[in-house]
Amino acid sequence: MEIIFYHPTFDTPYWIAQLSKQLPGANVREWKKGDNEHADYALVWHPPVEMLQGRDLKAVFALGAGVDSILSKLKANPEMLPESIPLFRLEDTGMGLQMQEYAVSQVLHWFRRFDDYQAQQQKSEWQPLADYHREDFTIGIMGAGVLGGKVAESLLAWGFPVRCWSRSRKTLPGVQSFAGTEELGDFLRETRVLINLLPNTAETVGIINLDLLNQLQDNSYLLNLARGVHVVEDDLLQALNDNKLKGAMLDVFSREPLPQESPLWQHPRVVMTPHIAAVTRPQEAIAYIARTITGLERGDHVSGQVDRQRGY
Ligand SMILES: NC(=O)c1ccc[n+]([C@@H]2O[C@H](COP(=O)([O-])OP(=O)(O)OC[C@H]3O[C@@H](n4cnc5c(N)ncnc54)[C@H](O)[C@@H]3O)[C@@H](O)[C@H]2O)c1
Numbered sequence: 001m002e003i004i005f006y007h008p009t010f011d012t013p014y015w016i017a018q019l020s021k022q023l024p025g026a027n028v029r030e031w032k033k034g035d036n037e038h039a040d041y042a043l044v045w046h047p048p049v050e051m052l053q054g055r056d057l058k059a060v061f062a063l064g065a066g067v068d069s070i071l072s073k074l075k076a077n078p079e080m081l082p083e084s085i086p087l088f089r090l091e092d093t094g095m096g097l098q099m100q101e102y103a104v105s106q107v108l109h110w111f112r113r114f115d116d117y118q119a120q121q122q123k124s125e126w127q128p129l130a131d132y133h134r135e136d137f138t139i140g141i142m143g144a145g146v147l148g149g150k151v152a153e154s155l156l157a158w159g160f161p162v163r164c165w166s167r168s169r170k171t172l173p174g175v176q177s178f179a180g181t182e183e184l185g186d187f188l189r190e191t192r193v194l195i196n197l198l199p200n201t202a203e204t205v206g207i208i209n210l211d212l213l214n215q216l217q218d219n220s221y222l223l224n225l226a227r228g229v230h231v232v233e234d235d236l237l238q239a240l241n242d243n244k245l246k247g248a249m250l251d252v253f254s255r256e257p258l259p260q261e262s263p264l265w266q267h268p269r270v271v272m273t274p275h276i277a278a279v280t281r282p283q284e285a286i287a288y289i290a291r292t293i294t295g296l297e298r299g300d301h302v303s304g305q306v307d308r309q310r311g312y
C-alpha cells in the first residue's frame with residue numbers, strides 16, 4: 001500500500017514515521033513536485049492540483065475538519081479529484097476538547113463580567129457589579145455537528161441553557177434544537193451568546209450579518225470559531241458600536257492573517273486569536289486515519305466522508 005503525504009507546515013517526518021508504525025503494510029512518502037509514482041491514499045492540506053490530478057487513488061484525507069479550501073480548489077479544477085474518489089475529513093480527533101476549552105473559558109469570562117472588570121481596572125475603578133444569571137445567558141450554537149455538539153455538552157455541564165441551529169433537527173440531550181432558515185429567528189431571539197461552528201458553504205457565507213445580529217438579545221456576544229467568511233465584519237463592527245453586541249471573540253477572519261488596517265485589532269470589546277481554536281492533533285489524527293484506511297481496505301463502512309454536494 002502506497003501513501004503520499006503533503007502539508008505545508010506540519011512535521012512531515014513525524015507524520016510519516018507514526019503512520020508507518022500504525023500501518024505496517026504501508027509505504028508512506030512525502031509528496032514532492034514531480035512525483036507521479038503510484039499511490040493508493042493521499043493525506044493532504046492545501047495540496048497542489050498536480051499532486052492529486054490523474055491519480056487512481058482509493059481515497060484522500062484532508063488533514064483538518066473544514067474542507068472548504070480543498071473543495072474550492074476542486075471547484076476550479078474538477079479534474080483534480082473525480083467524484084469516484086472519496087474525500088475524508090478529520091472528525092474531532094482532539095479538536096472537540098480544544099473547542100470546549102475555548103468556548104467555556106470565554107463564556108465564563110463574559111458571564112462573570114470579567115470584561116467589565118477589566119474596563120473598570122483601566123479606570124482604576126473598584127466597583128462590584130450585579131451578577132448575571134444563567135437563565136438570562138442562553139447559549140446559541142450555529143452548526144451542531146461534531147464540534148458544535150461537544151461545545152454544547154461542555155456548556156450544559158456548566159449549567160447554561162443551550163440551544164443549537166442546524167440544517168436538520170438534532171437530538172442532543174438537554175439542547176433545544178432549531179432547524180432550517182424558518183426557525184433561525186426563533187433560535188436567535190433568546191440567544192445571548194452566539195457561537196459559530198458552521199462549515200463554510202455557499203449557504204453559510206456572510207450569514208452573520210447585521211440583520212442576524214440585531215435579532216439576538218440585547219447586550220449579546222459573538223464567538224466565531226468556524227470561518228471568517230461567515231461574518232460580515234463591517235456589520236459586526238456596526239452591531240458593536242450600536243451596543244447591540246457587548247463583545248466578540250474571533251478566532252477566524254475573512255482574510256488571514258488579519259490585515260493590519262482592520263479596525264477589529266483595536267476595538268475595545270473585541271478579543272482575537274490567530275486561528276488556533278482547535279488545531280489538528282497528530283496522534284489522534286494519525287490514529288483516526290490509520291483506523292479508517294484499515295477499514296476501507298477491509299471493505300467496512302467508515303465515517304468522516306465529505307458530501308461534496310453539501311459542501312462539508
Ligand atoms: N477555528 C478553528 O481552529 C477550527 C477548527 C476546526 C474546525 N473549524 C471549523 O468548524 C467547522 C465545523 O466543524 P465540525 O467538525 O463540527 O463540522 P460538522 O460537519 O460535523 O458540523 C457542521 C454542522 O453545521 C451544520 N450546517 C451545515 N450547513 C448548514 C446550514 N446551511 N445551515 C445550518 N446548519 C448547517 C450541519 O448540520 C452540521 O451540524 C468546520 O467546517 C471548520 O470550518 C474551525
Ligand SMILES: O=C(O)[C@H](O)CO
Nearest residue numbers: 063064065066067278
Ligand atoms: O478546519 C480546521 O481543521 C481548522 O480550522 C484548521 O484549518
